Amino acid sequence: MRRLLIAAALPAFLLACDEAHDEAAHTGEDWTRGMEQAFVEKDDAKMDGTGCSGVRVPDQGDFGGKVILTFDDGPNPNTTPDVIATLRAFNAPATFFIKGSNGRGEAAQAILEDIVQDERFILANHSWSHSDQKRLPIESVERETGDTNAIIRGAGAQPLYYRFPYGSSSCQTAQAVRDAGMIITGWHIDSADWCFAAGGGYCPERTFQHVPDSFRGDMAGFVMSQLRRSNGGILLFHDIHRSTADALPELLQQLQDAGYTFAGLNDQAVLPLLHGVEPPATPFIGHACEADADCAFAADTRVGFCHPNGFCTLECAGYCPDKSGEPYTFCVADELNLLPDGPGGVCVPQADEANGDCADVPGTVDRDADRFIGDSGAAARTRRACVPAIEQPEE
Incomplete structure (x- = not known):
């Protein structure tokens, strides 16, 4: 027993x-x-x-x-x-x-x-x-x-x-x-x-x-x-x-x-x-635009807008959304002071074969850029990104 x-x-x-x-x-x-x-x-x-x-x-x-x-x-x-x-x-x-x-x-x-x-x-x-x-x-x-x-x-x-x-x-x-x-x-x-x-x-x-x-x-x-x-x-x-x-x-x-x-x-x-399915094409970060209406996408409470240099972007701190079928994105400092609430960041595409290493992103240059962190707590990163070009003043 x-x-x-x-x-x-x-x-x-x-x-x-x-x-x-x-x-x-x-x-x-x-x-x-x-x-x-x-x-x-x-x-x-x-x-x-x-x-x-x-x-x-x-x-x-x-x-x-x-x-x-x-x-x-x-x-x-x-x-x-x-x-x-x-x-x-x-x-x-x-x-x-x-x-x-x-x-x-x-x-x-x-x-x-x-x-x-x-x-x-x-x-x-x-x-x-x-x-x-x-x-x-x-x-x-x-x-x-x-x-x-x-x-x-x-x-x-x-x-x-x-x-x-x-x-x-x-x-x-x-x-x-x-x-x-x-x-x-x-x-x-x-x-x-x-x-x-x-x-x-x-x-x-x-x-x-x-x-x-x-x-x-x-x-x-x-x-x-x-x-x-x-x-x-x-x-x-x-x-x-x-x-x-x-x-x-x-x-x-x-x-x-x-x-x-x-x-x-x-x-x-x-x-x-x-x-293995190709996603449909819709407006996103880095796409050419003429007005904010051309950038009809959003992430959480942020709404896409047309950067003065002619590409769609989002305000950011630390992180930017990515999208299937699109180059990865990156948050860089807003060097043109576009944002109404003071210093911040804007989302840009990373340099990628799909965007001709930034040649297809209007008004940008391909260069190494630091992540804009703001108050996000994100880790420091440096990436090759399509950074908005800044016109040099005429002499």
Whole structure:
């Protein structure tokens, strides 16, 4: 009888160990280092596109207020069902990037099948072990990808989307994933829920330095501050954390109250470049103009206007929106003193082959420029940008 009792207790014990392991994996030095690097790499996507990166997304804002919810590392039988219930209550589509090793067992399989049976949800691949795939032999990457795809197929879905752990990839690992017929999917906004979970609702600087001090106890505020920059985008959460599951209802309500709507990862109108679709042409930063009416676009509360040099721009401090199919943008100082409220910044395109290295942007010159930071708290950056030309006074 004693042996039977011990045997019966083993599955619950092992499950508890698995959950504890998942939580611990989000608090170690490797995790912090990986997510710190991903945050910087995501910002540097404004420099050279997606390339071989696992975190950069080819589509950049403005996303028209569309938010794409994604959840990594599940399933966790203690938390994932609560996340699913909240999503259904808000009629919100979502994608679950599962860790293959967490998909074993009857309880996990039941959750995965529940996800697959809901047309609002997508089951996707997040490797088998959550190891840094860039550091693994290609054979191991291929095996982890295939084994996790087998779990997804076993639940009744066809795997299409893949997210690298930590967004960490190389050209070789990225090609291996693409050769498996999968779309590499990064993110625009890291909720840092893993950091807030590790700190009991407070994200310490030693764990993640990129959360401003004003938001270290406010995950929702941190998320909202990032969403405003791009007016939506792909949002990263982890469904294995109890704190994430508990915070999700209030956060989704805040998003709705702020006017955001939810879209699926497979929405090609929101993420055309991710799916290899050419986006339609509409006015944007750097386009030629003669009047403000030619610049009918906006980002958060800012409205596009026609720069006196003849191109569309926006007022900025630190950040400018990007747009699918357009050169990346950059915020530079307003050297012509155009802005009514005093010194500030204006958005310009970065020098790019698509704009003839600024030759196609009226009244600009191609040169290195420093980012205008203002009160944004953005990191200092220098980029080759299409900077408004300043006429020299006649002698």
